[in-house]
Amino acid sequence: MALYVVATPIGNLKDITERAREVLRGVSIIICEQISVSLKLINYIGAKPEKIISIDKVSDEVLEYLRDKDGAIIVSAGTPAISDPGSKIVRACFENGIKVVPIPGPSALASALSVCGFDTSRFIFLGFIPRKGRKNFLRKLKEGLEHLPFSPLLVFYESPHRIISTLEDVMEIFGQNYKVFLAREMTKMFEEFIRGRISDVIQELRSRSIKGEITFILSPN
Numbered sequence: 001m002a003l004y005v006v007a008t009p010i011g012n013l014k015d016i017t018e019r020a021r022e023v024l025r026g027v028s029i030i031i032c033e034q035i036s037v038s039l040k041l042i043n044y045i046g047a048k049p050e051k052i053i054s055i056d057k058v059s060d061e062v063l064e065y066l067r068d069k070d071g072a073i074i075v076s077a078g079t080p081a082i083s084d085p086g087s088k089i090v091r092a093c094f095e096n097g098i099k100v101v102p103i104p105g106p107s108a109l110a111s112a113l114s115v116c117g118f119d120t121s122r123f124i125f126l127g128f129i130p131r132k133g134r135k136n137f138l139r140k141l142k143e144g145l146e147h148l149p150f151s152p153l154l155v156f157y158e159s160p161h162r163i164i165s166t167l168e169d170v171m172e173i174f175g176q177n178y179k180v181f182l183a184r185e186m187t188k189m190f191e192e193f194i195r196g197r198i199s200d201v202i203q204e205l206r207s208r209s210i211k212g213e214i215t216f217i218l219s220p221n
Contacts, residue, residue, distance in 0.1 A: 003093045004072040005086065007079040007105030011187035013044050017105045021045045028069035029062070031055050033085050037076040055085045058092075066098050077213075078108055083127035083157055108186060109155060112215040115193065116153075116181040123153035123217075129166055138173045154218040160184075160210040164202060170218065171198045179219040185212035 004023045009015040029051040032038035073080045080086030093100050113120045130137050158166050180201045182194040194201050
């Protein structure tokens with residue numbers, strides 16, 4: 001049968017698409033990043049799969065199950081395999097002749113780009129910056145960008161407790177003139193956007209407590 005790779009809301013459950021709702025209600029097995037988190041959505045849409053399993057429990061038995069019945073993979077927010085778990089099971093499905101079907105939907109990446117106000121014709125999405133060797137990663141990134149014939153936006157995900165130190169490292173290596181757009185708690189009650197020179201955004205963040213997952217975009221001009 002098929003594995004459906006289903007995008008789910010990044011915060012507001014009302015953002016679930018009708019197609020995603022239909023798929024999740026119709027499959028026999030739902031593979032989740034975190035079952036406790038995904039159960040909120042599963043119960044919200046009234047899905048009643050035969051099995052709900054954690055993505056780290058995926059085995060040959062699950063692949064055999066997918067040969068006869070449809071399944072879906074979801075993550076806690078957004079699209080599986082995009083800076084989230086999922087790529088391994090998708091690859092395993094391809095290797096075992098199991099059909100894979102994308103069900104597009106909410107995306108923190110696309111949502112942030114759509115409201116950043118920068119020229120979005122060219123961008124590079126880099127997910128989460130590595131925790132270890134962050135400065136070395138940023139230096140190599142800067143060196144690589146110097147060989148491009150254009151200056152793309154750089155899009156990252158980051159956690160609230162690392163965002164200030166990450167931006168400080170970015171400013172040290174890329175310079176103070178870079179502009180940054182920071183999106184926090186998108187689609188939720190306390191959704192917030194901060195936009196300005198990187199030094200000003202850092203100063204703004206230092207003056208407050210920071211909660212919620214963050215998408216930030218760097219612009220060279």
